[in-house]
Amino acid sequence: MSIPRNPERSRAILVSLVIGRPIAPDDRAEEAARLVESAGAQVAEVIRGRRDRPDAATFAGSGKVDEIRMALREHRADVVVFDQQLSAAQVRNLERSLSEGGPSVRVFDRTDVILDIFAQRARSHEGKLQVELARLEHLSTRLVRGWTHLERQRGSLGKTGGPGEKQIELDRRMIGERVKKLREKIRKVGKVRATQRAGRTRSGVLRVALVGYTNAGKSTLFNRIARSGAYVADQLFATLDTTTRRVYLGEGASIALSDTVGFIRDLPHSLVDAFRATLEETIQADLLLHVVDSASPEREEHVAAVNAVLAEIDAAQVPQVLVLNQIDRVPGLQPEVVRDAYGKILNIKVSAFTGAGIDALREVLAEAARGESPGSLATAA
Ligand SMILES: Nc1nc2c(ncn2[C@@H]2O[C@H](COP(=O)(O)OP(=O)(O)OP(=O)(O)O)[C@@H](O)[C@H]2O)c(=O)[nH]1
Numbered sequence: 001m002s003i004p005r006n007p008e009r010s011r012a013i014l015v016s017l018v019i020g021r022p023i024a025p026d027d028r029a030e031e032a033a034r035l036v037e038s039a040g041a042q043v044a045e046v047i048r049g050r051r052d053r054p055d056a057a058t059f060a061g062s063g064k065v066d067e068i069r070m071a072l073r074e075h076r077a078d079v080v081v082f083d084q085q086l087s088a089a090q091v092r093n094l095e096r097s098l099s100e101g102g103p104s105v106r107v108f109d110r111t112d113v114i115l116d117i118f119a120q121r122a123r124s125h126e127g128k129l130q131v132e133l134a135r136l137e138h139l140s141t142r143l144v145r146g147w148t149h150l151e152r153q154r155g156s157l158g159k160t161g162g163p164g165e166k167q168i169e170l171d172r173r174m175i176g177e178r179v180k181k182l183r184e185k186i187r188k189v190g191k192v193r194a195t196q197r198a199g200r201t202r203s204g205v206l207r208v209a210l211v212g213y214t215n216a217g218k219s220t221l222f223n224r225i226a227r228s229g230a231y232v233a234d235q236l237f238a239t240l241d242t243t244t245r246r247v248y249l250g251e252g253a254s255i256a257l258s259d260t261v262g263f264i265r266d267l268p269h270s271l272v273d274a275f276r277a278t279l280e281e282t283i284q285a286d287l288l289l290h291v292v293d294s295a296s297p298e299r300e301e302h303v304a305a306v307n308a309v310l311a312e313i314d315a316a317q318v319p320q321v322l323v324l325n326q327i328d329r330v331p332g333l334q335p336e337v338v339r340d341a342y343g344k345i346l347n348i349k350v351s352a353f354t355g356a357g358i359d360a361l362r363e364v365l366a367e368a369a370r371g372e373s374p375g376s377l378a379t380a381a
């Protein structure tokens with residue numbers, strides 16, 4: 001499933017400002033652009049820059065705001081996305097200033113975009129509950145600062161009529177009640193999940209979870225290992241629901257393999273909290289396959305961001321195997337299992353796309369399933 005390719009997608013001006021540091025060769029702006037596109041909008045122009053510190057009123061400062069206004073007019077765009085977290089006051093000031101004397105402009109920040117993607121993608125009952133909870137919690141942080149009337153008019157970024165509208169009509173008190181109800185519902189669904197998990201534990205099957213940065217190739221790898229058909233797409237957060245399959249690896253070795261939601265740097269806290277139940281699959285796993293896109297220049301940052309989220313959900317102690325995926329895109333990289341002098345696995349190089357290295361990976365999993373190689377697995381912590 002993908003977002004409807006709406007020909008009348010919002011045209012967005014993306015603002016990617018570096019605070020404090022000098023401007024880096026910008027993979028960050030590229031990731032932000034992919035986020036915006038994954039939400040269903042179209043990036044008309046990227047405005048970059050750097051500041052020593054954010055401007056209190058508008059984050060960007062008046063010169064940049066003028067530049068954004070010109071870009072909006074030039075591209076007849078009506079959406080501005082900041083690749084940072086904005087305060088309620090900054091959003092309000094920006095919207096007021098940028099809408100002056102023209103069509104009304106909506107301003108979103110990075111958290112809005114990620115929440116918007118999740119809202120569009122959630123399919124399962126549990127996923128929908130979790131996203132609604134995350135959105136309400138994000139919304140309530142803004143309501144505290146007295147922003148109800150503006151929030152009410154805001155919609156989904158990609159003009160696909162996200163599920164947000166209805167909720168936004170609620171006032172703060174009702175939001176509080178709704179949040180409580182949602183938490184209770186999620187807790188109940190989580191209980192069912194725990195029972196299912198207990199069933200798997202009792203059968204003594206090794207539980208393996210695929211984790212990693214969004215778009216690293218987890219679902220592609222899942223399909224390779226499980227010979228199955230999970231949804232794969234070149235978009236961020238293609239997978240939101242955990243899928244688990246029993247995989248037979250020959251000679252009495254079998255595992256329960258889970259594909260999970262991708263991580264991203266600065267994942268909104270409300271989302272981490274809301275998805276805790278889903279991510280429990282990860283915490284409870286016996287082994288994590290940490291999938292990395294080895295062709296990404298940002299791979300080190302991605303690994304660090306994933307490990308940060310793992311620590312946040314108390315999964316840093318779970319044994320981890322680093323799977324360097326997409327080696328077909330890196331000249332010179334061969335499929336191999338790299339071990340240190342003591343036989344501990346440092347990483348496994350594969351291509352989920354071509355299938356190179358997958359047999360070796362399946363063999364490592366089979367060994368782990370038979371309990372033959374406890375010393376060869378490392379943890380992130
Ligand atoms: N060239 C190449 N492309 C790959 C490889 N593995 C995955 N891809 C592509 O990378 C994109 C993302 O793959 P997914 O499997 O959806 O990635 P994911 O990690 O599940 O992403 P999310 O569910 O969004 O977190 C798709 O276009 C895949 O076809 C690989 O080994 N080589």
Ligand SMILES: [Mg+2]
Pocket residue numbers: 218219220231232238239260
């Ligand atoms: Mg996926």
